[in-house]
Amino acid sequence: MKLDILAIGSHPDDVELGCGATLAKEISKGKKVGIIDLTRGELGTRGTAETRDEEAFNAAKILGVQSRINMQFADGFFLNDKKHQLEIIKMIRYYQPEIIICNAIDDRHIDHAKGSQLVSDACFLSGLKKIETTYKDKNQPQEPWRPKVVYHYIQWKDIEPDLVVDVSGFISKKMESVLAYKTQFFDPNSKAPETPISSKNFTDSVDYRARNLGRLIGVEHAEGYTVERYVAVDSLFDLK
Numbered sequence: 582m583k584l585d586i587l588a589i590g591s592h593p594d595d596v597e598l599g600c601g602a603t604l605a606k607e608i609s610k611g612k613k614v615g616i617i618d619l620t621r622g623e624l625g626t627r628g629t630a631e632t633r634d635e636e637a638f639n640a641a642k643i644l645g646v647q648s649r650i651n652m653q654f655a656d657g658f659f660l661n662d663k664k665h666q667l668e669i670i671k672m673i674r675y676y677q678p679e680i681i682i683c684n685a686i687d688d689r690h691i692d693h694a695k696g697s698q699l700v701s702d703a704c705f706l707s708g709l710k711k712i713e714t715t716y717k718d719k720n721q722p723q724e725p726w727r728p729k730v731v732y733h734y735i736q737w738k739d740i741e742p743d744l745v746v747d748v749s750g751f752i753s754k755k756m757e758s759v760l761a762y763k764t765q766f767f768d769p770n771s772k773a774p775e776t777p778i779s780s781k782n783f784t785d786s787v788d789y790r791a792r793n794l795g796r797l798i799g800v801e802h803a804e805g806y807t808v809e810r811y812v813a814v815d816s817l818f819d820l821k
Contacts, residue, residue: 582648585612587678587728589669591696592622592656593637594762598787599734600682601644601755602748603804608645609751615648615676616641617669619696620656627773628764640761643754648676657692661699669703671716674723681728686807689737689777697733701809704731732806735790737777742805744812745794747821749801752791759787 588604590596596604596616604614618637621630628636634651641649652668659665673681681704684697706712708727715722735742748755760766764773767781777783794803798821814820 582615582676583613584615584647584676584678586614586680586682587617587673587676588614589617589619589681589683589696589700591619591659591684591690591692592625593618593633593651594622594640594759594765595684595693595696595736596682596734597640597644597755597758597762599685599736600732600804600806601758602751602791602802603682603746604644604646605751605754605758606746606748614644614646615678616644616646616650617672618649618651619654619659619699620692621651621653622656624656625765626776627771627779628762632764633762636762636764640758643758643761659692659695659699661695661702665699666703666706667712667714669700670707670712671714671723673703673707673728674714674726675716677726679729680732681730682732682734682806684733685736685738685740686733687738687740693736701731704728731809733808735805735807739790740805740807742794743808744806745798745803746806747795747798747800747802748791748804749795752788752802755791756784756787759784 588596623630683700684693710725791802
């Protein structure tokens with residue numbers, strides 16, 4: 582299945598929080614988008630792995646993505662090693678995305694930076710023809726594939742973006758997909774323990790961060806990304 586964009590998160594809800602509006606905008610323009618969750622978020626204080634599975638499915642329907650799979654790596658304990666890199670390489674070669682969007686390069690949760698580096702390394706290695714992989718059809722070797730660019734969304738920490746995307750008109754779709762994770766985010770009737778992301782202040786911050794980035798570029802809402810190499814344009818007139 583050929584995708585235009587493959588968005589990857591260490592946990593279900595990472596993608597929605599990090600780049601949900603960007604994905605919704607690209608999907609509205611006809612782009613094919615998929616999501617990979619590295620873990621089931623089974624160490625999360627609120628909810629269970631099973632409820633997260635259901636919530637991730639519902640969020641994917643809201644965004645309208647083509648595909649969503651879970652790698653079922655160990656939450657909190659997966660490694661950036663050969664074993665895990667090869668599993669990601671298989672998925673990159675299967676989906677052959679032009680663009681990959683993944684976790685923040687540095688963040689409060691240890692899985693975020695770890696997942697970020699794991700995906701970045703796998704993207705490079707996926708382009709090497711001497712690394713042999715198969716997927717689904719075990720008798721059919723996969724072709725090397727390296728995405729054109731890797732972007733990293735911003736999560737808990739206020740990292741300075743290198744690239745800002747105008748997502749005006751799509752923040753409501755993002756918030757709908759985020760709030761599909763009913764066990765994780767603010768619910769005044771919930772008796773579950775409070776966490777750093779379960780407060781109303783946190784869900785409000787998702788909107789006001791997008792509003793602030795939008796303010797800085799003269800639009801209503803925006804999402805920011807860091808990049809691994811310079812952003813290149815054909816002309817100065819390509820800039821908004």
